[in-house]
Amino acid sequence: MADAAERVRRLVPGLWAGALLCIALIATPAPFATLATHDAGRVVARIFAQEAYLSLALGVGMLLLERRAASAAGGGSRLSTSMLLALAAIFFTVAGYFGLQPMMADARAGQGSWTFGQLHAVSLALFGAKIVVVLALAWQAATPRRPLNPAGPSS
Structure with missing residues (x-):
C-alpha cells in the first residue's frame, strides 16, 4: 500500500503540470482562434473555472x-519543500481564480479601480507562477525519496 501511495505521489504532479500546460498552450488559445471574442471568453472562463477546482483538489x-x-x-520536520510547493500552487489558484475573477467581472462592467487588462495581466502572472511551482513539484516528486519495490511487498 505504501508503494501505491508513493507511485501516486510521484505521478500526480506530472499529470497536473501537463494539464496546466495543455490549458495554457492549447485549450485557451483555440477558442479565440475559432470563435467570436465574447463566445471565446465564455469558453475560456469555463475552462479556468474547471481548472481552479481541479487544482484545489490536486493541491x-x-x-x-x-x-x-x-x-x-x-x-525531522514534517514540512517539506514539496508541501510548500503544493501550498504555493493552492495560493496561486485561490488568488488567481477566486480572488481576481469577481474583480474582472466588475472591471468588464466598468466598476472598480483596476481595468480588465490590468487584472487579466495579474491573473496571467499568477497562472504562470502556478505552472512554474507545479513543474517544480513534479521535478521534486520525480526524485525518489526511497526506492520503489518493483516486485511488490516482500513476504
Missing part, C-alpha cells in the same frame, strides 16, 4: 500524500 491531495510520505520517513 490538497498532494498535501495529504506529502504528509503521509513525511510521516513514513519519520523524524
Whole structure:
C-alpha cells in the first residue's frame, strides 16, 4: 500500500503540470482562434473555472500524500519543500481564480479601480507562477525519496 501511495505521489504532479500546460498552450488559445471574442471568453472562463477546482483538489491531495510520505520517513520536520510547493500552487489558484475573477467581472462592467487588462495581466502572472511551482513539484516528486519495490511487498 505504501508503494501505491508513493507511485501516486510521484505521478500526480506530472499529470497536473501537463494539464496546466495543455490549458495554457492549447485549450485557451483555440477558442479565440475559432470563435467570436465574447463566445471565446465564455469558453475560456469555463475552462479556468474547471481548472481552479481541479487544482484545489490536486493541491490538497498532494498535501495529504506529502504528509503521509513525511510521516513514513519519520523524524525531522514534517514540512517539506514539496508541501510548500503544493501550498504555493493552492495560493496561486485561490488568488488567481477566486480572488481576481469577481474583480474582472466588475472591471468588464466598468466598476472598480483596476481595468480588465490590468487584472487579466495579474491573473496571467499568477497562472504562470502556478505552472512554474507545479513543474517544480513534479521535478521534486520525480526524485525518489526511497526506492520503489518493483516486485511488490516482500513476504
